[in-house]
Amino acid sequence: MTVWDALVGQDSVVSTLTAAARAAALVTTQGPLAAARAGMTHSWLFTGPAGSGLAVAARAFAAALLCENSPPGCGQCPGCHTVLSDTAADLRTVRPEGLSIGVRDVRALIRDAASAPSAGRWRILLIDDADRFTDSAANALLKALEEPAERAVFLLCAPSVDDVLPTIRSRCRSVALRLPSVDDVTAALVREGVDEGLARMVAQASQGHVGQARRLAADPQARARREAVLRLPSRLNRVGDCLAAAADLVDAANADAQAANADRDEAETEALKTALGVGATSAGTRSTSARGGARAGAKPKSIQVRGAAGALKELERTQKSRGRRTVLDSLDRALVDLAGLYRDVLAHQLRAGVAPVHPDHAEAIERLAATATPEQTLRRWEAVLATRQTLADNPGLVPQLTTESLALALRDA
Structure with a gap:
């Protein structure tokens, strides 16, 4: 190679x-x-x-x-x-x-x-x-x-x-660079040992995103989260349902971030504490008796390293920012899946004859196509894309409020 x-x-x-x-x-x-x-x-x-x-x-x-x-x-x-x-x-x-x-x-x-x-x-x-x-x-x-x-x-x-x-x-x-074709991604996954049927499904679902295709092929939990996202349109009946669906979307993104960063954050914090000597003790700090011996029962004092608190606080800020970035990235992947679903619905309504992004959800696509007009589907698709852009342009926004606004927009379109 x-x-x-x-x-x-x-x-x-x-x-x-x-x-x-x-x-x-x-x-x-x-x-x-x-x-x-x-x-x-x-x-x-x-x-x-x-x-x-x-x-x-x-x-x-x-x-x-x-x-x-x-x-x-x-x-x-x-x-x-x-x-x-x-x-x-x-x-x-x-x-x-x-x-x-x-x-x-x-x-x-x-x-x-x-x-x-x-x-x-x-x-x-x-x-x-x-x-x-x-x-x-x-x-x-x-x-x-x-x-x-x-x-x-x-x-x-x-x-x-x-x-x-x-x-x-x-x-x-x-x-x-360009996004590779579904055939290119499928062939690459098959060479890596993935079953051909699964390889083609995740290649289509990832829309050419090689890393996401590999993740879907290797991680059953990632496939389960994708299923949950694609079921979201069928849950938007009442206002309360919209808010609950938005909360689930954000909770899943937070869980993704926690799983991705928890071990790394802990290892970084422990490594920094070790480097700074935080928590170490020194026998030289013990109280001594008049004859020069250590006082019985006296405990060693913890060493206080100058600047340690500031360094740990800076690391905490970095980890918090990284965690937020991971949450936004996870939400973006969910919105890409959702946009692909509405794209498939619109293609079905217009009989466009193009390959679907989510062929494994043909029944849900037909059901959504039968209960909405092409104009409604287009507005929903545009709402998902607009939400992606809003989160990308304004990473300081509260994801919960943004996804709630999207869920209500999808319901009322």
Whole structure:
């Protein structure tokens, strides 16, 4: 297997990145100028819809840049292996732990970029969700892109070029990914050992989102949560039913976040306490008698490390922000499933003849189609999409109120 095998349905992107990695290899024999003339550049912007594999493509390219063999990207050498496992000395990865990427993270990244590679040919800085930069962070990054270090390579991932400042995207070479087809995702899952029938169902349900397809195939609880979301339209009879359905949706998102982050939060907190010495004791703090001996029964005192409370409070804020981000991401996945259902209902009403997103819910789709007009279905579909956009644009909103408003809108459309 090569590093490119993880990319599903992205043949043109693989060709572009392979050619660039070959050009980048010239830096060893002919210098950075020769590599630049052959098509290598210091700044790359990977764009595409969620699930298309932005981070996978960026990491595969990073592995190819540090590959020790030819053609680059063998997937077997230490350079490829350490990048794919995120242990490479010359790779730094920045992921937003919360709702945004702050200037402190970017300044640390710039300091890394100024360092010479320690093992490979390049110093690589990979930034997930580059659309989440704060203004000050984006301005700090712009300075580094304008005057890049000789051996530094920035790999930015964002949903679209419009989500990145014009001054940043103008200094990057753009690589556009697309959502893979259902056949591509199905074939990839079958190669991974998933039953073909299940693979095709989850490939359709995920609407080309490779990560979500893998999650549905591997996790029965994820499939159960999807079933609960798709039953929501049949529950919206009275106002109380709408509020209860919205509460269930938010509770499921909170449960997702708790399951995803609980172990990690606990491990981070314990690691920080250990590093700071919080809870440790010192025998030197015991009271002593006049003859120099320790007083009988005296207990050691806990060591108080200066700044420990502030560090723990900062970690708590980071974890809380990350938890909220996870809740919003889980809600977004639920809304994508719901939008797909109304899309199927509208297609059935208009006899559009297109492949359904949720073929395993054909009876529910027929029932919803028979009890509403196409105009009502379209309004409901638009309400779901508008709610997704509202939550994306205003992450500070209370999810409970937003989903309650959606449930009432679906009932009254």
